[in-house]
Each structure stands twice: as structure tokens, then as C-alpha cells.
Amino acid sequence: MPAPHFDYLAPTTVDEAVAALVKGGKDARVMAGGTDLMVKIRHRALFPKQLISLKRIDGLDAITFDEKSGLTIGATALLADVASHPMIRKHYPTVAEAAESTANVQVRNMGTVVGNLCNASPSADNAPTLIALNAAVNITGPNGTRSMPLDEFFRGPGITALETGEIVTSIVVPTPPAHTGTAYISISQRGQLDCSAIGLGARVTMDGNRCTDVRIVVGACAPIPLRTKAAEKMLVGQELTDDLIRKAAQKASDETSPITDVRASAEYRQKVTTVIAIRALIDARKMAKRKK
Numbered sequence: 158m159p160a161p162h163f164d165y166l167a168p169t170t171v172d173e174a175v176a177a178l179v180k181g182g183k184d185a186r187v188m189a190g191g192t193d194l195m196v197k198i199r200h201r202a203l204f205p206k207q208l209i210s211l212k213r214i215d216g217l218d219a220i221t222f223d224e225k226s227g228l229t230i231g232a233t234a235l236l237a238d239v240a241s242h243p244m245i246r247k248h249y250p251t252v253a254e255a256a257e258s259t260a261n262v263q264v265r266n267m268g269t270v271v272g273n274l275c276n277a278s279p280s281a282d283n284a285p286t287l288i289a290l291n292a293a294v295n296i297t298g299p300n301g302t303r304s305m306p307l308d309e310f311f312r313g314p315g316i317t318a319l320e321t322g323e324i325v326t327s328i329v330v331p332t333p334p335a336h337t338g339t340a341y342i343s344i345s346q347r348g349q350l351d352c353s354a355i356g357l358g359a360r361v362t363m364d365g366n367r368c369t370d371v372r373i374v375v376g377a378c379a380p381i382p383l384r385t386k387a388a389e390k391m392l393v394g395q396e397l398t399d400d401l402i403r404k405a406a407q408k409a410s411d412e413t414s415p416i417t418d419v420r421a422s423a424e425y426r427q428k429v430t431t432v433i434a435i436r437a438l439i440d441a442r443k444m445a446k447r448k449k
């Protein structure tokens with residue numbers, strides 16, 4: 158079935174893109190790689206009259222890193238580029254792993270990490286690990302620029318905190334403190350090829366055997382990628398024993414509210430969340446003890 162008619166705009170600056178988005182109102186949509194958007198348009202789930210591509214905006218595909226300001230991933234940086242970037246692989250290995258576990262090579266060569274976040278699917282592979290790492294979203298709109306924690310960006314399935322006319326220009330991930338370890342584990346029916354039935358990102362910062370900071374973020378088990386704060390609270394300030402990890406993993410699972418859908422039953426999701434939370438926390442603890 159052919160896609161419905163729409164106008165295609167390709168502005169060359171963020172300001173032009175914002176102006177076009179404001180002018181187009183509800184009939185206009187921003188497009189990065191189009192791997193989510195075009196599927197919805199072809200399936201007639203969306204009928205935008207204007208698509209505003211970000212691809213011709215200079216510099217928006219940049220990926221930069223320095224110890225002080227951390228990692229910046231531009232809005233049109235491809236999943237494939239994030240997955241293979243040497244500095245990301247070195248300093249943020251789970252960010253690279255999450256990008257690499259998104260879809261297939263064709264989609265990763267078109268789709269973007271920022272598009273994955275703005276699509277706001279509860280199962281988005283890149284959200285849990287980026288929230289676990291305290292990422293922030295840089296936004297530009299008709300009233301200027303603002304930044305917000307990624308943790309506050311998701312409002313429901315397909316719904317973000319973006320206001321009319323606003324565009325995400327980049328995400329920023331701070332440099333993790335010393336002795337920090339991370340892990341991302343996802344489960345899906347067809348390996349990495351389809352969206353996760355469950356995804357879990359964990360970050361642990363250690364002082365000897367004591368946990369000084371932790372994030373546990375579960376994807377596809379609630380309307381938004383979910384920080385399981387009660388489980389995190391159980392671990393902070395404590396010696397990170399296997400027994401405590403098991404109890405916190407159970408608590409993390411209790412905090413989720415999964416549904417049954419084509420990818421998995423609610424019961425399966427709840428049981429497996431406990432299992433992968435244990436594995437992710439043990440992996441993150443191991444990495445934290447190695448990292449200076």
C-alpha cells in the first residue's frame with residue numbers, strides 16, 4: 158500500500174526546523190532516520206501533512222566525548238555509529254551494547270538513538286542504560302533551549318515531555334564516577350532482531366564492597382522505561398552481597414506493572430525481570446570493582 162501524500166521539508170538549521178514545526182502545528186512531524194515514523198505512516202497509523210527531516214542540519218550527527226563534559230550524541234547520530242564509536246565502547250560500553258542490540262544492521266544504519274528515545278516506546282532499547290547513566294536531553298523550541306533529565310522525558314507510550322515546536326538536538330551522558338560499572342540485558346523472542354520483551358539497565362558505583370550509588374531501569378514492563386527506586390534504595394550504602402542483590406532484584410520486579418502482549422506475558426516479564434536484574438547487578442558490580 159503506498160504511503161499517504163505528505164510534503165517533505167529539509168531545513169539546514171535547527172531554527173529553520175523549529176520554525177517549520179511551529180508553522181506546521183499538529184500536521185507536521187520531525188523525522189530523523191524514519192525507521193519508526195515511516196512504518197507508522199505506511200500502516201496508516203499516522204497522517205502527517207509535513208515531514209521535517211533533520212538530516213541536512215550540519216553538525217547534528219556529531220558524537221563528542223571529553224572527561225569533563227562527558228558524552229554528547231547528536232540528534233541524527235546513527236545507532237550504528239554509536240554502537241561502533243571507539244570512545245563510547247571504551248567509556249560507556251553499555252551505551253554501545255544497547256545501540257548494537259537495537260534492530261538489525263539495515264535499521265541501525267538509518268535509525269538514530271535520539272529517534273529511539275523520542276519515539277517513546279516503553280521497550281526502546283536505548284532508554285534503560287541511558288537513564289541509568291543519568292543522561293540529559295537537550296531541547297530547542299520556539300522559546301529557546303532547555304535541558305531535562307532523560308528520566309523525566311517519558312510521559313507514556315509514545316508520549317514525551319516535548320512541547321509543540323520542540324526538537325531534541327542531543328543527549329548528554331556525564332562521565333561516570335570512578336569504580337562505576339554498568340550492564341544492559343535484553344530479552345526478545347528473535348535475538349536482537351525484534352524489540353525487547355524486557356530490557357534492563359543497571360549502574361553501580363562502589364567504594365570497596367559498599368554500594369554508594371545505583372540505578373536500576375526496566376524497559377517494556379511499564380508504560381515508560383521505569384526506574385525502580387525502592388530497589389535502588391535497598392542497595393545504597395550497603396555491602397553489595399549476592400543475597401542483597403537477589404532481594405533488590407525481586408523488589409525491582411515488584412515495582413513493575415507489565416502487560417501481556419505479542420512479545421511476552423505479564424507473568425513471564427515479572428519473573429524474568431528478577432533474573433536479569435540479578436545478572437545485571439552482578440555484572441555491574443564486577444565491572445565497578447575493576448574500574449579505576
Ligand SMILES: Cc1cc2nc3c(=O)[nH]c(=O)nc-3n(C[C@H](O)[C@H](O)[C@H](O)COP(=O)(O)OP(=O)(O)OC[C@H]3O[C@@H](n4cnc5c(N)ncnc54)[C@H](O)[C@@H]3O)c2cc1C
Binds near residue numbers: 259260280
Ligand atoms: C525492523 C525493525 C526492527 C526494530 N527493532 C528495534 C529494536 O530491537 N529495539 C528498539 O528499541 N527499536 C527497534 N526498532 C525501532 C526503531 O528502529 C528505533 O526506534 C529507531 O531508533 C528510531 O530512530 P529514527 O531516527 O528512525 O526515528 P524516526 O522514525 O525518524 O522518529 C521516531 C519518532 O521520534 C520523533 N523524533 C525523531 N527525532 C527527533 C528529534 N530529534 N526531536 C524530536 N522528535 C524526534 C519523530 O517525530 C517520531 O515520532 C525497530 C524498527 C524496525 C523497522
